[in-house]
Amino acid sequence: MPQKIQMRLASNRVDTSVVINRDIPAIYTPGQIISNQNEFLRGHGTYEENGQLKASVAGVREKVDILISVRPLKSRYHGKVGDVVVGRIIEVQQKRWKVNTNSILDSVLLISSVNLPGGELRRRSAEDEHMMRKYLQEGDLISAEVQSVYSDGSLSLHTRSLKYGKLGQGVLVKVFPSLIKISKTHFHNLSIGVSLILGTNGFIWICPIINNTEENVGGFVQNLEEVVPKSIRATMARIRNCILALAQSKVMLFDSSITYAYEESTKYTLAELLLPEVMADVALSTQQKLILSETE
Known part of the structure; x- marks a missing residue:
């Protein structure tokens, strides 16, 4: 039957x-x-x-x-001019780098769209092209801004501002781009000793506090020799788990929601934040805090 x-x-x-x-x-x-x-x-x-x-x-x-x-809710990133993105270098080509920005097509970062070491504003020479892999090579993570959108939908990036450039020590978290709330700034220094770059393409970078007063030579300096304290590493891991908890419950991600989630997560251990029921509780408590903050 x-x-x-x-x-x-x-x-x-x-x-x-x-x-x-x-x-x-x-x-x-x-x-x-x-x-x-x-x-x-x-x-x-x-x-x-x-x-x-x-x-x-x-x-x-x-x-x-x-x-x-x-x-x-689940789709590839469709970029717009002015978007702040986090991407990974996947190929070094002539006069350009190919960058994975979670979009349908690979993005392009031209050598003329970056600041060379020393902040020199000059025409790019053949010597600069030969040193491209010294500046950025395959696997490097960068923060950039969308400069233009080509007719086929691919993106042209630039790192002309010194707040953009190569990323050093940190944690990369990938979420759906629709969960990133568009705001005036996507660079945040949280009071708990962690900096965030909320890429509109769904890539979130978590790292120790970024000191904007330091001289960032052309945006290619990394802090790989610097020892990150254990407490900061634990905070970065907790922030990462909080972001995953919010993303699982489809809560919009911005500085306030992540901060509230971190505060609610302190009653759990780092390992407990990976449990489904704990992730749902953190997301629900965060949502209630957001509602209260909006009504005040």
């Missing part, structure tokens, strides 16, 4: 216990009805069926006039 198989819709399997803030937009699942097709125009991430507009991807609804689209 054929066996009966019962299946639940994706909307019935979504755990909404953490998302308690009414200001957070609802998350639509594939096949969920958004509206009647007669009322709105169909955008990306939607389709029409039986006169109704439905979501074709899991994400957040975005409405512009009468155009409705669904922005997926």
Whole structure:
């Protein structure tokens, strides 16, 4: 005899216990009805069926006039001019570096878009091209800004400001780009002795406090010889676990949410922060703190 198989819709399997803030937009699942097709125009991430507009991807609804689209929660990074990103050098080419920025295509960092050691503003020579691997080589992590977007969607980066450049000792955490909250600054020095670079491409860099007064020669200096105290390393590891806990519960990541999560995590050990129930508790407590801070 054929066996009966019962299946639940994706909307019935979504755990909404953490998302308690009414200001957070609802998350639509594939096949969920958004509206009647007669009322709105169909955008990306939607389709029409039986006169109704439905979501074709899991994400957040975005409405512009009468155009409705669904922005997926899980997607590659789509860069815009001015975005702060963290990337990894994957190839050294003629007059350029190829950079992995979690986008569909590899990004490009031209040798003319970096500050050479000493901050010299001059034309790049053949000698500079021969020394490119000395400046940045495969595997190096950098922070940069999106300078332009090519017609095929690939990004052109630059590190003209001395706050950008090669990254030294630290921890890299990868989350979905949609969880990074866009703000005026993505460089944060937390009071607990840790600096954060919240890349809009979903790459988050955690490192010891960055001293902006130090002379950063062309953005290529690394602190690999410096000994990071054990207490700072433990704080960096705790921040990393807090970010993963917030990301798992789809809580937006910015300086305040990460700080609140760190404060809530102090009642647990570093190893306990990897347990699913502990991660959910930290995320829920952080969400409640965010709501209280907004109402005050």
